[in-house]
């Protein structure tokens with residue numbers, strides 16, 4: 001392997017530690033993003049070296065494509081059913097292991113897959129660990145029909161939760177709106193800090209044009225935080241609460 005940057009060393013270390021949790025016969029959810037891509041590579045290496053028999057569902061087309069290119073078989077989530085373990089990245093991790101996800105626009109499938117899993121393990125580098133969620137833009141997946149009306153409704157929700165004046169922008173790439181794997185748009189909410197993530201999540205998801213938001217609350221069981229020196233720190237809710 002070519003030499004990794006300190007940031008990639010941290011991501012790879014988290015991925016290696018996460019893949020060490022995989023056991024023969026497991027049904028796995030494979031996350032999306034650059035850290036998840038390290039995990040998929042390390043997983044493919046273990047499968048090849050150890051002949052593991054796994055059943056894998058991917059949280060995005062990009063992850064499915066990468067996994068297949070490395071010889072992993074990807075199945076539809078509904079063909080597998082419930083999963084034993086999902087390994088995914090995150091954009092922010094707070095002390096209760098609540099997350100912001102969706103930087104890669106895959107939050108909807110990621111949340112469905114994580115919630116279909118007995119255990120969700122997040123892999124991240126130290127830059128993702130925060131005291132309060134919200135410095136990272138909160139992604140909200142909305143259907144294209146009437147999206148500007150939905151955006152206005154999102155702004156009203158923010159007003160009610162005393163988050164008035166925050167920017168809500170449709171995510172663009174190369175001059176075109178980003179489309180999720182489900183053909184939806186992403187609204188990015190610049191909130192700075194989210195004082196009550198649960199109230200915000202419920203209020204956003206109650207809007208008719210909102211499909212899902214990027215707050216993953218009470219879903220993550222373990223966060224593996226990679227360090228630039230290649231070591232890892234494991235965070236669980238219990239340990240943080242002590």
Ligand code: 5RP
Pocket residue numbers: 031032033034035036088089090091100101102103104105106107110
């Ligand atoms: C994709 C995600 C990713 O897990 C998140 O954006 C982290 O990505 P990366 O590992 O590249 O920093 O939620 O929707």
